[in-house]
Amino acid sequence: MNKRLIFTIVSMIIMFSMLASCSSPAAPAAPAGQPTQAAAAAAPVAADTAAPKHKVTLVVAGDGGNNQVQWTWFKQEMEEEFDVNLEIVGLSFDDLYTKLKTEFVAGSGAYDIVVFFPKHLGDFVANGYILPITSYLNTGPGADMEDIVPRFRDLYSKVGNDYYTLPYDGDILALFYRTDLFSNADEQAAFKAKYGYDLKPPETWEQYHQVAEFFTRKKGEKLAGQALTDDFYGTATYGQKDFQYAWYLNYAASMGVKYFDADMKPGINSDAAVKALEMYKQELKYCPPETQTYGFDQLQAIFLQGKTAMEIQWTDPGRVGQNPQISTIVGKIGTALVPGTKTGDKVFHAPVMAAGRVIGITKWAKDPAKAYQVARFMADEASLAYVSSPATGQDPFRYSHYKAVGAFEMFPTKKDAEDYLNGIKANLENGFPELNMPGTEQYYSALAIGISTYFSSPDADAKKTLDDVAKQWEDITNTLGRDKQKEIYLQLNQVWKEAGISTQ
Amino acid sequence: MITAQANKKTQSWYDKAFASKLMTPNIIVIIVICVFPLIYGIFLSFFQYELALPSPIKFVGFGNYLKVFGDATFWSAVKVSFISVIGGAALQLFLGFGAALILNRDFRGRSIIVAILLIPTTLAPVVVGFIFRMLLDDRFGPVNYLIKSIGLQPISWWGNPQASLPGIIIANGWEWFPFVMLVLLAGLQSVPQDLIDSARVDGASDWNVFWKIVLPLLKTVMVVVVLIRAIEDLKMFDIILVTTGGGPGIATQTMNMYAYQKGFSFFSIGYASALSYVQLILALILVRFLFSQLSKED
Numbered sequence A: 001m002n003k004r005l006i007f008t009i010v011s012m013i014i015m016f017s018m019l020a021s022c023s024s025p026a027a028p029a030a031p032a033g034q035p036t037q038a039a040a041a042a043a044p045v046a047a048d049t050a051a052p053k054h055k056v057t058l059v060v061a062g063d064g065g066n067n068q069v070q071w072t073w074f075k076q077e078m079e080e081e082f083d084v085n086l087e088i089v090g091l092s093f094d095d096l097y098t099k100l101k102t103e104f105v106a107g108s109g110a111y112d113i114v115v116f117f118p119k120h121l122g123d124f125v126a127n128g129y130i131l132p133i134t135s136y137l138n139t140g141p142g143a144d145m146e147d148i149v150p151r152f153r154d155l156y157s158k159v160g161n162d163y164y165t166l167p168y169d170g171d172i173l174a175l176f177y178r179t180d181l182f183s184n185a186d187e188q189a190a191f192k193a194k195y196g197y198d199l200k201p202p203e204t205w206e207q208y209h210q211v212a213e214f215f216t217r218k219k220g221e222k223l224a225g226q227a228l229t230d231d232f233y234g235t236a237t238y239g240q241k242d243f244q245y246a247w248y249l250n251y252a253a254s255m256g257v258k259y260f261d262a263d264m265k266p267g268i269n270s271d272a273a274v275k276a277l278e279m280y281k282q283e284l285k286y287c288p289p290e291t292q293t294y295g296f297d298q299l300q301a302i303f304l305q306g307k308t309a310m311e312i313q314w315t316d317p318g319r320v321g322q323n324p325q326i327s328t329i330v331g332k333i334g335t336a337l338v339p340g341t342k343t344g345d346k347v348f349h350a351p352v353m354a355a356g357r358v359i360g361i362t363k364w365a366k367d368p369a370k371a372y373q374v375a376r377f378m379a380d381e382a383s384l385a386y387v388s389s390p391a392t393g394q395d396p397f398r399y400s401h402y403k404a405v406g407a408f409e410m411f412p413t414k415k416d417a418e419d420y421l422n423g424i425k426a427n428l429e430n431g432f433p434e435l436n437m438p439g440t441e442q443y444y445s446a447l448a449i450g451i452s453t454y455f456s457s458p459d460a461d462a463k464k465t466l467d468d469v470a471k472q473w474e475d476i477t478n479t480l481g482r483d484k485q486k487e488i489y490l491q492l493n494q495v496w497k498e499a500g501i502s503t504q
Numbered sequence B: 001m002i003t004a005q006a007n008k009k010t011q012s013w014y015d016k017a018f019a020s021k022l023m024t025p026n027i028i029v030i031i032v033i034c035v036f037p038l039i040y041g042i043f044l045s046f047f048q049y050e051l052a053l054p055s056p057i058k059f060v061g062f063g064n065y066l067k068v069f070g071d072a073t074f075w076s077a078v079k080v081s082f083i084s085v086i087g088g089a090a091l092q093l094f095l096g097f098g099a100a101l102i103l104n105r106d107f108r109g110r111s112i113i114v115a116i117l118l119i120p121t122t123l124a125p126v127v128v129g130f131i132f133r134m135l136l137d138d139r140f141g142p143v144n145y146l147i148k149s150i151g152l153q154p155i156s157w158w159g160n161p162q163a164s165l166p167g168i169i170i171a172n173g174w175e176w177f178p179f180v181m182l183v184l185l186a187g188l189q190s191v192p193q194d195l196i197d198s199a200r201v202d203g204a205s206d207w208n209v210f211w212k213i214v215l216p217l218l219k220t221v222m223v224v225v226v227l228i229r230a231i232e233d234l235k236m237f238d239i240i241l242v243t244t245g246g247g248p249g250i251a252t253q254t255m256n257m258y259a260y261q262k263g264f265s266f267f268s269i270g271y272a273s274a275l276s277y278v279q280l281i282l283a284l285i286l287v288r289f290l291f292s293q294l295s296k297e298d
Helices: A001-019 A037-042 A070-081 A096-106 A120-125 A136-140 A150-157 A187-196 A205-215 A243-256 A271-286 A297-305 A316-321 A370-379 A383-387 A400-402 A414-429 A439-456 A462-480 A480-497 B002-044 B063-067 B074-102 B111-116 B125-135 B142-149 B159-187 B193-201 B206-234 B237-241 B253-265 B268-298
Strands: A057-065 A084-091 A111-116 A165-169 A175-180 A310-313 A335-336 A339-342 A346-349 A357-361
Touching: A057 A096, A057 A297, A057 A370, A070 A084, A070 A370, A070 A383, A084 A096, A084 A370, A084 B237, A096 B253, A111 A120, A120 A150, A120 A439, A120 A480, A136 A205, A136 A370, A150 A414, A150 A480, A165 A370, A165 B063, A175 A414, A187 A462, A205 A271, A243 A271, A243 A439, A243 B002, A271 A439, A271 A462, A297 A310, A297 A316, A310 A316, A310 B268, A316 A335, A316 A414, A335 A414, A335 A439, A357 A370, A357 B111, A383 A400, A383 A462, A400 A414, A439 A462, A462 A480, A462 B063, A480 B074, B002 B125, B063 B268, B074 B111, B074 B159, B074 B206, B074 B253, B074 B268, B125 B159, B125 B237, B159 B237, B193 B206
Parallel strands: A057 A084, A057 A111
Antiparallel strands: A111 A357, A165 A357, A175 A310, A175 A335, A339 A346
8 A cells, every 4th residue: 555655746846847847938938036027917006116117028049159149248238227127049050940939839939039040031021920010110219221231121021111230240241362373463454364354353253264264273383372282263143042042142133133023923934044053063073072072161261271362251251251260361351242244335343131030029929119229239330349349140231331441450451441331331232132032942952953953964054053043932922822922922022123123 | 264365455445545655646647748649749849839930839739740751852861761770770780789799698898898888888979970080080089090091082971961971870789789798798698608509519500500599599589679768869959069060061961950950049939840740650661560570570
């Protein structure tokens, strides 16, 4: 009997402890010592001299590491100024969308403020996960929206007539090149003799290939008068599936390729799209053989180690490349516009605004007004500090950032800083947007897999590859609902047109 | 006597009732955590349930399953999964059996060598993935350095579709061959020494002893360990995610990864559920085949 009693008690303890751990997700647990907002509201109002008012805790989620470190710099200041507690949650870069979407779908209310990639803005807005902030911008302290580069402001913060996010990271692809090689007299003479024009940062894709071909040399050959101890490459490209589509779209968008037409028919397999893909594949001849495995780190490293003459990358190499501990080309990096396509007398550039980050306020925010204040602070007052720091991964997005040359102390001279800032500004002002609508992940995944498969197969046909991608895009559109997708895409197009982008 | 019998029956019934009461909480937990999600997953697979847009859930019957069977990417994933299972089993069996044969004798330092050989199995698959991502890196990996130093062309392990799946099989094989080694070592040590001694007395060579006595006696153990590894290799995810992410293209995308992508990147819940259950059926077919090898032996 005693044995049975003991077994019964132990079983009940185990059962209750398991049930207790399955608490309701709808009511997020308050941090220790902090009551929930409901409990605080229910507590009797005490005199001012009694126990201090409980502050609301706002949970900020975004990809962690050097993309989030600046929140810790300003945490105390914001907590004091806005009378809040801030809890910073770092998520993985690769899983950011999955983690956020999972919480949103579950309605857990885990996050008040979210930092995310703008390509998911359409999905989050269509599903009502984040709140419009237009009223806050109009009635409260603004976020100096006129100071933000219009392409970034309008393409990545606005849906329809409403603003939903504030900018946080002005990612843009830019062309980086070795100023020492381009200014070398011998190299200039040899280039002019071979191609008939002066050696300079390429303006068109044809020139880009010619410059890359010119600088691709084997070990033992001479480069700027010195014998090479290893193979040297004209350029390198991004190879991993997550963002390779952006390097392709640099070509395609400059050739006039549209995502869809007015009837949601994919434009990704047009003649221009096929030509762009074939031309992109030609670039691989001038890249390191392993370029198809490159992600962000490897692509940056190969250039900063002095193994390539140029590369198209996010803006980081220009800043990070000034650190002698990781760069062998300090003071030798030039920044230019991503090449474009000549149409008539003009060259049309379309550097892709790949990735980027924006700050949004979720519909579960415990205090949306205070959440807006925090977001505004980070997007405005705090922004210069983190976009000019080598410790973060964030990039300038305000005109005031580009003018604050002195803040970018990592450059050897002010002129170097100015050239860099003007270079990335020019790219952002010409920026081509990523899709940001429901299904973006699916559309881009189909495109990325198509490109990767085409590149890794010597006999693959570009037209067939893109026809397959277009078919998958049609399936995605039909599965999600053609009418709804068309309505969202046309709304997106309107914003793009107002920003000066021709997409149809 | 009748009273004693009746008392015994009552006591037995009471014991069973009490045991049932004690088991009830556990059964409830298992139903909630295991059985309910299993049934709910099957239920969802009959619906078009897309979370990319706030569209209503639509009953499509077997529509998702028909879509799976017509999905070329799925069949590519099936091929990749089965190649990785068969290749993985072969490699792990070869390395594990070899190591077990060597360790099936007493020698100085044997226990230290066993402990060292077990290290890979103690590592998390994600860590193994990172190790091999660096080891087989095209430019900086030591493996390509060694290959280049003997005058051969370096291999683009993670960039070449023909090399990336073997790279993953090697990484996975390295991690799990010690488990196969342990199981087969236990099997070898249970082979009766008398049989071997008798065979030797009759003039059998080492090879004959191995082929005609040891191997037949070990066949059941081998089938069981291959079965266990096959089921685990079908579920392989971490190593692939860390090394190739399923690429280049879809060269290393397994059924697992494809279902994960559909469910957690694209949030096509209905379709991902159907993919998972088709994968389950294929896994059961494989298990059934391997079990049939066991009963053949019996």
